[in-house]
Amino acid sequence: MSVSFGTAELMSVAATLGWASGLRLYAVLFLTGLAGRYAGIGLPEGLHWLMHPLVLGASGLMLLVEFLADKIPGLDSFWDMVSTLVRVPAGAALAAAVFGGDEAGWAAAAAVLGGSLAATAHAAKSATRAAVNASPEPFSNWGLSLAGDALVPSMLWLVWRDPVLAAVALGVLTLAMLLLLWRLAWHLRALAARLRRALSGAASDPVSPP
Template sequence: MSVLPLVFTSGWASGVNAYAVVVLLGVFGATGLSDDVPETLQRPEVLVVAGLLFLCEAVADKIPYVDSAWDAAHTVIRPVAGAWVGALLAGQSGSLSDVAAGLIGGSTALASHTVKAGTRMAVNASPEPFSNIVVSLAEDLGVGVLVTFAMFHPMAAAIIAGVVLLTGLVVLCFLVSRIRRFLRRRARRREERRLAAGAWQPPP
């Protein structure tokens, strides 16, 4: 069976939370629940590092503005992780070339990361902090459920991931104006802090 649906779903999930994808796939492989997971993802050191980074993301992803900074830092990491996982899955299966799988996983991860980062900017424009926690928990749950589902029903999971990704891109288009207001507000606050620091003089 082609590994393409699993590559696509893991790519989408990597754009949302790459560390969770590595941990989930590694656990499925290490426990023998799936034979489609390459040994590289099952190595203890890989699982430990990914698990620690997942815990860091679980905290940072729920704090307003910190989540956007974390997303900015992962603009390269998540697509690279999606490409890496895709290439590993293709190498394990042999039904798809590593290069093609890497391109699919990486591009899908970049698209879902763009949706995630853009949505968080819009959420941060909200005056209350609880929406960040709700959105973050929904993302974590979505990644966990869909990756797990993909291990047993890859084609159905890929269809769901595609619908979620397309819906997210459409919603993001409507949120662009809110994101622009958020960026202007953040730039204004940065300028106010700079002016305040310049106006303050230490006592003689």
Template sequence: MNGYEALIATLALTMGTSWASGINLYAVMLVLGLGGATDNINLPAELTVLENPLVIGAAALMYVIQFFVDKIPGLDSAWDTLHTFVRIPAGAMLAAGTVGDVSPALEIAAGILGGGVAATSHAAKTGTRLMINTSPEPVTNWSASISEDLLVLGGLWTALNHPILFLILFVIFIGLAIWLLPKLWKLIKGVLLKIGRFFGVAKNSTAETAHVSTSKPEAIKMDK
């Protein structure tokens, strides 16, 4: 493999792991861990920790849990929301690990790029699931979940075996995400506001409005 081919392979693996992490992190860890442990995937030194049996076991357990949770309307969206704090940092770490021990600047750049890609795919998945949950047909959750798993597996296989094809498809995905995310933003924003109110970060605007509306008549009475 010459320098150009190695660069394309590394770029595809970087984008592939971060993109797939935003959809199903545990499937990514499981595929890379099992592939590396069986010598079917040549992982960079920074990612060989995924071959550890403890890591593989933990990833397999979490994948099984997500497999069932991801198919229950409403619960799948709650799971996705909580994993906002897991998938994006993990996608950044995996992306940084794929470039190897080249230079700190390159690792940081790969991590930033990987985090952004993971955030994009995660937002697309979360917003799409929120939209699907408004449908009265429960089969759509199963279809969406299984399709996402197959998409992750197919995407990783393509990134590892046909990196140029994967990068072309990745550019198409970014274009679709740019078009789709603004349409899903209202749904995502509503969920974020609910989380903010739950943790006390965002105030309840209705309560503030009620307080203002009840305080004005009192002021009028005092003037009279």
């Protein structure tokens, strides 16, 4: 399927690639390259490198590694921490590559948008998984991981089929993630306040004589 998008549609593609990179970077690299090489998706010129067999092989291997690491409580949070150095700049770079080097202004805007959305998605994912890891049962962790495995390909498919609808869906998902981060921050502040009160009360209790 060959596509010809205008600037608004390309910005939707850039935003979606950036956001999805914050959740599953290697899935974005592999599936986008695979779609361009074998599914007839007309990728923007700046993304043609994703279709190279070596890139597909490397991104496919890392996709498998990330898939397995994301299913193990504790290891998933460590993987997220390490991936902080990769997901956000990669999301910005992919978003900018949608416009290539011929439209520097739009490419720069896309990089800012893609990097910001990647950071939001990565922060929401990392914070949620860290909170869920406090639970001794693994099923909620696996459920969240599988949801991410399904959500990223779904958004990539949608943005090539209907970039306007993808932009709407992306706006809803981003808002939900921001609300989730706000809620988690509120719980952390409440927990810290209770801890300070407990420590303050313990320090003020008189010491009983022996």
